[in-house]
Amino acid sequence: MVRSVVIVGGGTAGWMTASYLKRAFADRLDVTLVESAQVSRIGVGEATFSTVRHFFDYLGLDERDWLPKCAGGYKLGIRFENWNKPGEHFYHPFERLRVVDGFSLADWWLLHGDRSQPFDRSCFITSALCEAKRAPRMMDGSLFATELDDDLGRSTLDEQRAQFPYAYHFDADKVAAYLAEYGVKRGIRHVVDNVEHVGQDQRGWISHVTTAEHGQIKGDLFIDCTGFRGMLINQTLGAAFESFEDVLPNNRAVALRVPRENSTDMAPYTTATAMTAGWMWTIPLFRRNGNGYVYSDRFISPEEAERELRQAVAPGRDDLEANHIRMRIGRNRESWVKNCVAIGLSSAFVEPLESTGIFFVQHAVEQLVKHFPDERFDSAQTDAYNKRIAHAIDGVKEFLVLHYKSARREDSPYWKEAKLRAMPDGLAERLALAESRLLCDETIYPKYHGFESYSWNAMNLGLGRVPREPQPALKLMDPTAALAEFARIEAEGKALVDALPSCYEYLAGIND
Ligand code: FAD
Helix, strand or coil, X not given: CCCEEEEECCCHHHHHHHHHHXXXXXXXXXXXXXXXXXXXXXXXXXXXXXXXXXXXXXHCCCHHHHHHHCCCEEECEEEEECCCCCCCEEEEECCCCCEECCEEHHHHHHHHCCCCCCHHHHHCCHXXXXXXXXXXXXXXXXXXXXXXXXXXXXXXXXXXXXXXXXXXXXXXXXXXXXXXXXXXXXXXXXXXCCEEEEEECCCCCEEEEEECCCCEEECCEEEECCHHHCHHHHHHCCCCEEECCCCCCCCEEEEEEEECCCCCCCCCCEEEEEECCEEEEEEECCCEEEEEEEEXXXXXXXXXXXXXXXXXXXXXXXXXXXXXXXXXXXXXXXXXXXXXXXXXXXXXXXXXXXXXXXXXXXXXXXXXXXXXXXXXXXXXXXXXXXXXXXXXXXXXXXHHHHHHHHCCCCCCHHHHHHHXXXXXXXXXXXHHHHCCCCCCCCCCCCCCCCCCHHHHHHHHHHCCCCCCCCCHHHHCCCCHHHHHHHHHHHHHHHHHHHHCCEHHHHHHHHHC
């Protein structure tokens, strides 16, 4: 049996992996986490995907406990600003499209929708809640979508049936600390030390890591959570890394932590604002915003990017320290090599648009549990794991490239080049299809990657890639039910805006 796991790295990936494995295997598996006090965490990664709820449920953690301790906030979706032209915005919410008489409401919208307002306002309730900065819960704690307010208990991504309506924003360092406390209480051995050498046996498998002060640490399975450096998987085992920079050229970011002047003005969404050479995130935490400019250094220098960012979000606050980050965009050809599995930035990263880094960690650790090896390290398990991981990443890669291809903005060399850049195989075909009809489960990236067809359509329609014609069948159908559904969305949105507390008000209540 594999009895001991050694995780190197104590960022979000390391602690999520350690706590998840401990929850899954309890005392039947020894888990040691080694993290360096000298090498700092990446310090970003504060917006999530709605499926992260399954992670916290699996660990048995209650949002009302962990969220306030992690300076957390709610995320009902992403607000895309200026991706078409300055002053315009739309939402990509965590909300599936309703279906009327077998056709999605977006199909009906193409024929009968109110074209005087953006697609998302007509087809999703969430847009109204975002505009009014509402919390997704009433002051008594009940969820606005009552049918989804069940206690999932110990759940995983594979058990996801419905689209849960929100994700979280949180302070990445506080989440790591919270999970560390959770894990250490349950028996994780926590070693704060620098790994200086990775030992290999005659077959080249990892036998131990050597630390500066705690000597050798041996294990059966090693998890590389050392971030972009990939100390075990790349530096030691030489795993090949496939860059995505040909299709996703943003290779740098600069981040700022900005105190919110009016802390009560708290948005329940991430904002992604298009900039001259990339885009900027705004992530509202309970008392501050996380901001960052993601860009390609072929189009803007780090100094200029920092200047543009400061001007946009923190004019006059030269005291705030900027965190400049070089990003490794792409994935390991295989994230599991021999007895080493890379999870987190050491495995893959596809730039922060759509906030998928933590989702990849969650997906990887769930898949690791499902494919957990015994002492034979059967290659069928490893291969199956590697395929699942690669598909999830490649699907997200396609979805992100769509954002740049569909955006109408063309007012700088960066945005002009975006239209001319290469595309992953398959996406060109999907985008050509989207000119004549909406995408569906059969025509989006075919393997699990966390995004459903409604997301692909929400982005295409929001960015202005609208099918030339509605579905011909709809012209022969009675639209009464669809029109009633549009009216219902508007009325439900208004009623919820009246009934729900503001995002800040609700969070202040659970922060007491
Ligand atoms: P890190 O945080 O870099 O941690 C590496 C760990 O390894 C540290 O603890 C370090 O001490 C340790 N270490 C390194 N070398 C050694 C050694 N020799 N010995 C011992 N320990 C060592 N994801 C999202 O989901 N949402 C977002 O909004 C988002 N935004 C992002 C924005 C940017 C600009 C970037 C770059 C990433 C973003 N991500 C986001 C991704 C997210 O930040 C990561 O997926 C997540 O933080 C996990 O990082 P990590 O733990 O793999 O690496």
